[in-house]
Amino acid sequence: MNKQILLVSRPVGEPSDDNFRLVETPIPEPGEGQVLVRNLWLSLDPYMRGRMSDQKSYAAPQPLGQVMIGGTASEVVDSRHPGFQPGDTVVGTFGWQQYALFDGSQRGVRRVDATRVPLSAYLGAVGMPGVTAWYGLVKLIDPKPGQTVVVSAASGAVGSVVGQVARLRGARAVGIAGGAEKCRHVVETLGFDACIDHRAHADTASLASALEAACPEGIDGDFENVGGRVLDAIMRCINPFGRIAVCGMIAGYNGEPIPLADPQRILTQQLRVQGFIVGEHLDVWPEALDELGSLVATGRLVRHESVAEGLENAPAAFFGLLQGRNLGKQLVKL
Numbered sequence: 001m002n003k004q005i006l007l008v009s010r011p012v013g014e015p016s017d018d019n020f021r022l023v024e025t026p027i028p029e030p031g032e033g034q035v036l037v038r039n040l041w042l043s044l045d046p047y048m049r050g051r052m053s054d055q056k057s058y059a060a061p062q063p064l065g066q067v068m069i070g071g072t073a074s075e076v077v078d079s080r081h082p083g084f085q086p087g088d089t090v091v092g093t094f095g096w097q098q099y100a101l102f103d104g105s106q107r108g109v110r111r112v113d114a115t116r117v118p119l120s121a122y123l124g125a126v127g128m129p130g131v132t133a134w135y136g137l138v139k140l141i142d143p144k145p146g147q148t149v150v151v152s153a154a155s156g157a158v159g160s161v162v163g164q165v166a167r168l169r170g171a172r173a174v175g176i177a178g179g180a181e182k183c184r185h186v187v188e189t190l191g192f193d194a195c196i197d198h199r200a201h202a203d204t205a206s207l208a209s210a211l212e213a214a215c216p217e218g219i220d221g222d223f224e225n226v227g228g229r230v231l232d233a234i235m236r237c238i239n240p241f242g243r244i245a246v247c248g249m250i251a252g253y254n255g256e257p258i259p260l261a262d263p264q265r266i267l268t269q270q271l272r273v274q275g276f277i278v279g280e281h282l283d284v285w286p287e288a289l290d291e292l293g294s295l296v297a298t299g300r301l302v303r304h305e306s307v308a309e310g311l312e313n314a315p316a317a318f319f320g321l322l323q324g325r326n327l328g329k330q331l332v333k334l
Contacts, residue, residue, distance in 0.1 A: 004024070006068065007063075008020065009064065015052060017315055019315075030078050035104050040074055042332040044331065046321065051069055073119045081104025096314055098334055135278050136162065139281075140243060140272075143170075148219050152226040152230045154175025155304075161301065163175055173192045179197060190302055208233040220242055226250045227252060246275040303328065311334055
């Protein structure tokens with residue numbers, strides 16, 4: 001039988017177990033041109049919270065009564081398509097389930113080499129989160145050697161890559177994370193120049209003062225994952241012609257309003273603020289994946305994974321991700 005987790009209701013505020021249902025269905029058999037995979041790893045990502053809602057956004061809402069959306073790393077177990085053989089490892093978006101069928105000519109499924117790079121890394125640093133980090137940093141912020149880049153949610157799957165790649169390109173990397181343990185990890189393990197614990201600062205002014213101390217020459221680029229008072233504090237310290245790559249707004253994922261305190265700074269500091277969805281920039285994926293894969297394979301990019309065991313524990317791990325309890329990439333081992 002194939003275990004699946006369905007989205008059965010839309011959350012009001014924070015998601016709960018009531019929004020999901022665990023079911024079992026027969027393992028499907030591939031027809032002509034189809035491929036059956038067994039999902040080995042499931043990726044949990046913040047964007048899933050937005051897809052659970054039915055508000056207008058950049059992508060259609062997750063339909064109710066269907067398998068919850070999610071990236072997977074999988075092994076082919078049966079194939080009736082000449083392009084795939086049993087034993088092949090692939091990455092796709094097969095959702096919160098143990099087995100999945102796909103059309104062998106379907107776009108968005110790629111075969112990967114798990115001998116060079118660990119299979120789970122294709123859902124993190126060498127997958128969508130890594131490409132997100134790479135695009136926002138390299139194509140939008142474009143830091144020059146010696147400049148300072150700040151990244152919020154610095155210990156997460158995206159933020160951890162942003163800071164490391166910034167450092168490799170000669171920039172200073174300053175992280176913002178929640179808790180002393182995460183900040184130690186960001187500096188001591190990931191190699192950032194500094195990290196600020198936003199939980200240690202009660203208001204925007206205090207957080208801005210800490211940023212000023214960590215960034216004595218100001219901030220040239222901001223990779224924004226959080227918004228709210230974190231972004232407000234950064235904008236108090238950003239240099240003229242600073243670049244802000246807006247990747248996420250964690251502060252508002254449960255529907256909270258997140259107004260910008262000082263929008264006039266966009267004008268007075270002549271800032272460039274750019275939101276982006278990495279799936280709209282498929283042309284850069286080969287370049288990004290080539291660089292990221294090489295960095296991981298040679299050990300120059302540090303990865304950390306938080307792993308939950310078993311599909312039935314995916315909802316709890318997802319709630320923990322949204323509450324900031326994970327360190328690095330949050331995965332479920334199926």
